[in-house]
Amino acid sequence: MTYIVKPKNHHPNLERNELGLTRRDYEGAISTLCAGCGHDSISAAIIDACFQLSIPSYQVAKLSGIGCSSKAPAYFLNQSHGFNSVHGRMPSIATGANVANHELLYLGVSGDGDSASIGIGQFIHAARRQPNMIYIVENNGTYGLTKGQFSATNDLESKSKYGEDNLFPAIDLCGMAIQLGASFVARGFSGDKDQLVPLLKAAINHKGFCLLDIISPCVTFNNHNTSTKSYDHIREHNESVSRPDFVPLGKEITAEYSEGENIDVALHDGSILSLEKLSDDYNPLDKKSALENLIKSEKEGKVTTGLLYIDPNAKDLKETINMTDKPLNKLEDGDLCPGNKYISSLNDKLR
Amino acid sequence: MSKIESINEFVIKFANVNGSGSASANQMFAKGVFRSGIPVSPKNIFPSNIQGLPTWFEVRVSEKGYLGRKDGIDIFVAMNPQSYYQDLQELNSGGYFIYDSSWERKFDREDVNVLGIPLVKLCLEFPNLKQRLLFKNLVYVGALSFMLGIDKEIYIKLIEEQFKGKEKLIAPNIRALEIGFEYAKENLEDACDIRVKKSNKTDGLILTSGNDAAGLGSVYGGATVCAWYPITPSTSMAESFTKYCEDLRIDPETGKNNFAIIQAEDELAAVGMAIGANWNGARAFTATSGPGISLMGEFIGLAYFSEVPLVIFNIQRGGPSTGMPTRTQQSDILACAFASHGDTKHVLLFPSDPKECFDFAVEAFDLADQLQTPVFFMSDLDLGMNDWSTPEFEWDDSRIINRGKVLNYEDLENMDTEYGRYNDVDGDGIPYRTYPGTHPSKGAYFNRGTSHDAFARYTEDGKIHAEVLLRLSKKYQTASKILPGPKFNQDKNTSSMGVIYFGSTDVSMQEALDSMTEEGIAIDAMRIRSFPFNLEVWEFIEDHDLLFIVEQNRDGQMRTLIMAEGGIIPDKLVSILCFDGQPITADFISTKIISHLSGKPEAALIGGTS
Numbered sequence: 001m002t003y004i005v006k007p008k009n010h011h012p013n014l015e016r017n018e019l020g021l022t023r024r025d026y027e028g029a030i031s032t033l034c035a036g037c038g039h040d041s042i043s044a045a046i047i048d049a050c051f052q053l054s055i056p057s058y059q060v061a062k063l064s065g066i067g068c069s070s071k072a073p074a075y076f077l078n079q080s081h082g083f084n085s086v087h088g089r090m091p092s093i094a095t096g097a098n099v100a101n102h103e104l105l106y107l108g109v110s111g112d113g114d115s116a117s118i119g120i121g122q123f124i125h126a127a128r129r130q131p132n133m134i135y136i137v138e139n140n141g142t143y144g145l146t147k148g149q150f151s152a153t154n155d156l157e158s159k160s161k162y163g164e165d166n167l168f169p170a171i172d173l174c175g176m177a178i179q180l181g182a183s184f185v186a187r188g189f190s191g192d193k194d195q196l197v198p199l200l201k202a203a204i205n206h207k208g209f210c211l212l213d214i215i216s217p218c219v220t221f222n223n224h225n226t227s228t229k230s231y232d233h234i235r236e237h238n239e240s241v242s243r244p245d246f247v248p249l250g251k252e253i254t255a256e257y258s259e260g261e262n263i264d265v266a267l268h269d270g271s272i273l274s275l276e277k278l279s280d281d282y283n284p285l286d287k288k289s290a291l292e293n294l295i296k297s298e299k300e301g302k303v304t305t306g307l308l309y310i311d312p313n314a315k316d317l318k319e320t321i322n323m324t325d326k327p328l329n330k331l332e333d334g335d336l337c338p339g340n341k342y343i344s345s346l347n348d349k350l351r
Numbered sequence: 352m353s354k355i356e357s358i359n360e361f362v363i364k365f366a367n368v369n370g371s372g373s374a375s376a377n378q379m380f381a382k383g384v385f386r387s388g389i390p391v392s393p394k395n396i397f398p399s400n401i402q403g404l405p406t407w408f409e410v411r412v413s414e415k416g417y418l419g420r421k422d423g424i425d426i427f428v429a430m431n432p433q434s435y436y437q438d439l440q441e442l443n444s445g446g447y448f449i450y451d452s453s454w455e456r457k458f459d460r461e462d463v464n465v466l467g468i469p470l471v472k473l474c475l476e477f478p479n480l481k482q483r484l485l486f487k488n489l490v491y492v493g494a495l496s497f498m499l500g501i502d503k504e505i506y507i508k509l510i511e512e513q514f515k516g517k518e519k520l521i522a523p524n525i526r527a528l529e530i531g532f533e534y535a536k537e538n539l540e541d542a543c544d545i546r547v548k549k550s551n552k553t554d555g556l557i558l559t560s561g562n563d564a565a566g567l568g569s570v571y572g573g574a575t576v577c578a579w580y581p582i583t584p585s586t587s588m589a590e591s592f593t594k595y596c597e598d599l600r601i602d603p604e605t606g607k608n609n610f611a612i613i614q615a616e617d618e619l620a621a622v623g624m625a626i627g628a629n630w631n632g633a634r635a636f637t638a639t640s641g642p643g644i645s646l647m648g649e650f651i652g653l654a655y656f657s658e659v660p661l662v663i664f665n666i667q668r669g670g671p672s673t674g675m676p677t678r679t680q681q682s683d684i685l686a687c688a689f690a691s692h693g694d695t696k697h698v699l700l701f702p703s704d705p706k707e708c709f710d711f712a713v714e715a716f717d718l719a720d721q722l723q724t725p726v727f728f729m730s731d732l733d734l735g736m737n738d739w740s741t742p743e744f745e746w747d748d749s750r751i752i753n754r755g756k757v758l759n760y761e762d763l764e765n766m767d768t769e770y771g772r773y774n775d776v777d778g779d780g781i782p783y784r785t786y787p788g789t790h791p792s793k794g795a796y797f798n799r800g801t802s803h804d805a806f807a808r809y810t811e812d813g814k815i816h817a818e819v820l821l822r823l824s825k826k827y828q829t830a831s832k833i834l835p836g837p838k839f840n841q842d843k844n845t846s847s848m849g850v851i852y853f854g855s856t857d858v859s860m861q862e863a864l865d866s867m868t869e870e871g872i873a874i875d876a877m878r879i880r881s882f883p884f885n886l887e888v889w890e891f892i893e894d895h896d897l898l899f900i901v902e903q904n905r906d907g908q909m910r911t912l913i914m915a916e917g918g919i920i921p922d923k924l925v926s927i928l929c930f931d932g933q934p935i936t937a938d939f940i941s942t943k944i945i946s947h948l949s950g951k952p953e954a955a956l957i958g959g960t961s
């Protein structure tokens with residue numbers, strides 16, 4: 001058997017959250033990804049965010065497509081149901097699952113091949129339909145699982161490990177998502193957990209479609225010195241637009257900022273996302289400025305990270321299609337079947 | 352000149368221009384006959400076009416209840432000069448050719464009765480051109496009402512029903528009807544010897560389409576999620592579901608929907624959404640046709656292998672490729688039975704009339720849940736889009752939704768062994784599933800299309816993989832025991848010959864069987880209703896030396912399935928195949944069978960048209 005079960009011996013002094021659970025209770029099977037793969041750091045950040053927010057794992061559904069990145073859901077949140085679907089089609093599975101039961105937290109995990117190539121149609125339509133979900137792209141600029149072909153997010157100037165030129169320009173999923181109507185768009189870096197965990201926590205509490213495009217270096221195929229998705233390149237060129245701090249409902253904001261330097265965004269459940277501005281023209285509440293900043297930093301060869309855009313009041317899919325509050329999968333026979341009375345009146349109409 | 356004489360047995364065909372508003376008048380004509388107590392089978396023969404091209408509407412009227420398509424037209428209402436020539440050729444000798452004599456024409460067939468009605472001229476009293484063109488359709492309905500002796504009051508009532516809520520339109524429509532009626536009374540008194548005489552042969556029948564019935568059946572079957580992408584001829588099935596949901600599934604207190612209907616970006620997304628919803632415990636389906644099935648392939652395999660319930664309504668049309676989008680065929684049998692790569696085999700249902708479309712739609716959702724696998728509902732354009740005289744719907748209020756093997760919180764709480772999603776606990780090949788979010792610490796699993804063990808864990812162990820494939824075969828055996836069994840035409844087999852057929856062929860088959868009996872040919876008949884085949888199917892095949900298999904495709908796909916699944920020798924199975932896109936006729940079937948029996952070469956049995 002190729003499945004490895006992690007031994008579960010809890011240290012008595014491990015930190016516990018409001019559910020009395022330790023961080024280890026949020027782990028999954030032992031990862032089979034390459035040592036140092038960015039994807040594993042993202043799994044770790046997801047574990048941290050869920051642990052810190054005391055999310056009951058069984059209320060989470062993990063969904064993915066195909067790729068090294070799409071394997072990741074097996075490596076966190078063991079008590080959650082998971083659905084590893086087919087290449088590029090996670091968004092449709094997520095959308096269907098979402099309308100079946102809107103009460104769960106939907107964590108979609110995809111790769112740049114999965115989302116920017118084979119699945120770009122589904123990515124686009126999920127962003128515009130806005131199912132209430134977190135859509136994570138573990139973006140390494142390459143097809144890890146099929147051994148290092150260029151992906152559509154690989155920068156034009158970024159050569160392959162074997163020195164081949166990349167002939168086509170990169171797709172910027174964040175810019176696309178903002179234009180398409182996604183209501184929460186952020187870029188992160190697997191190597192910057194301090195930024196990633198608060199972004200994830202904010203996304204968990206945001207209602208609507210959250211895109212987290214996370215640069216996640218592939219140590220095996222795209223971490224060489226002519227790659228723009230290597231650890232070194234990202235560390236050098238990463239420009240964070242804000243320092244996010246997620247403040248759960250009922251907690252006070254403790255960080256001190258001088259006036260005009262931070263933006264507090266109230267999320268739909270009353271929790272607060274506090275953003276310390278690191279750039280003057282940063283305004284994540286304004287679509288136009290969010291897009292302009294992206295274009296500007298691209299020109300300057302910078303990798304902008306942080307929360308790029310948020311619309312805290314956007315309608316999600318459930319609202320748009322006027323779905324009932326009771327999850328569809330909990331409706332009972334009486335809610336569903338109109339019975340014989342209607343059938344006989346219909347028969348009369350059809351004569 | 353000879354005139355066809357008939358009471359309550361004839362075929363009338365209307366030739367119109369697509370988009371000219373004729374469809375509802377033609378429909379009304381058919382319904383008037385139906386309300387006179389005579390079964391009808393109206394069929395729309397339409398181009399893949401929105402406006403301008405010729406379109407036909409054919410109504411077979413048969414008190415005997417023979418409602419399959421029939422070649423040869425008795426009355427032609429020819430409203431499209433573009434198709435006059437072609438239409439005239441289709442008319443039986445002694446038939447009636449009604450045309451708009453506002454522009455007089457000569458027609459070069461001596462053996463038919465040409466009846467001119469100056470329709471447009473009669474409509475001059477209506478103020479504008481648009482109205483004149485629209486009302487001219489009702490003028491010919493009025494004329495037909497007189498000529499055939501159909502009670503005018505029936506049509507007046509139909510107009511009132513149709514324009515309920517748009518009262519302003521009632522009076523001018525009735526006026527148009529009267530104009531036609533009066534004109535015929537004065538000018539065409541004895542012109543036509545075909546009559547409609549009131550009868551009671553529609554007692555217990557309704558007039559509806561298979562797609563409408565399937566949409567309703569999906570509501571009754573407890574479906575809450577429909578994800579679809581428009582494609583003829585399945586679109587009206589999704590629309591029917593939408594209509595019935597809007598009528599029946601909006602919470603009266605909150606005004607919110609107890610359903611979700613999503614028009615997806617393509618068929619891949621449509622089926623993906625249906626799979627995601629089903630995995631999460633809401634009954635979900637998609638409706639499509641051949642090209643959509645091709646696109647859905649990869650996902651169908653995922654649902655099969657990871658055992659997610661799924662209902663796919665395949666309203667078949669003329670293939671291959673884009674083929675004849677507005678014509679009928681039964682040519683996706685093999686594509687659906689084995690859809691997707693690897694070893695897959697799927698459950699298929701073959702409804703034969705709208706009543707069965709309703710019943711099988713309800714059943715499909717129970718079967719998908721019980722078997723945890725995709726279920727294909729194999730309708731076709733003729734059955735799906737045309738109104739049929741069909742037995743009225745029935746519903747038993749004591750019926751409850753059967754969700755199959757699903758463990759709830761208590762089940763999991765009381766379980767003392769480890770839960771394994773793919774554990775064949777009962778030995779029938781069907782494991783137990785759980786919905787996400789059921790229990791805090793038990794029952795979670797990882798649904799995947801990669802090879803997995805009984806606990807849904809990834810494996811590359813070949814032995815385990817083979818075991819899973821064998822278990823799926825076992826499940827398939829279980830399926831054959833619970834699927835709807837075949838229908839037989841006889842209580843006991845009496846002949847050494849049999850005929851096998853399925854789906855919408857039923858209506859023409861009944862007529863063919865009667866005509867063969869009249870000619871002294873005894874033949875047993877079996878209608879297959881599902882795949883994998885039940886034991887009774889094999890017994891019937893075993894019991895006969897020679898079997899005709901009637902199908903509406905080129906390659907004898909059902910025959911291939913029977914040969915492959917049962918190891919039946921090909922010599923025993925003779926194909927009768929119609930694949931020109933027109934619904935198969937009784938004459939076609941009986942002629943082919945008789946010619947085979949009279950020793951003509953088998954090749955004669957294969958052909959598109961009769």
Ligand SMILES: Cc1ncc(C[n+]2csc(CCOP(=O)(O)OP(=O)(O)O)c2C)c(N)n1
Pocket residue numbers: 066067068069070087110111112113114115138140142143144145146151
């Ligand atoms: C339909 C289909 N085509 C091709 C493949 C092969 N394939 C598997 S993963 C993959 C690319 C994955 O790239 P990405 O999504 O970026 O994930 P990564 O491995 O880089 O994390 C491809 C092409 C497949 N599984 N399915």
Ligand code: SF4
Pocket residue numbers: 032033034036037038039068069140144145217218219220221
């Ligand atoms: S190949 Fe690359 S993406 Fe895949 S596991 Fe290894 S490092 Fe990660």
Ligand SMILES: [Mg+2]
Pocket residue numbers: 067111112113138139140141142143144151
């Ligand atoms: Mg990648």
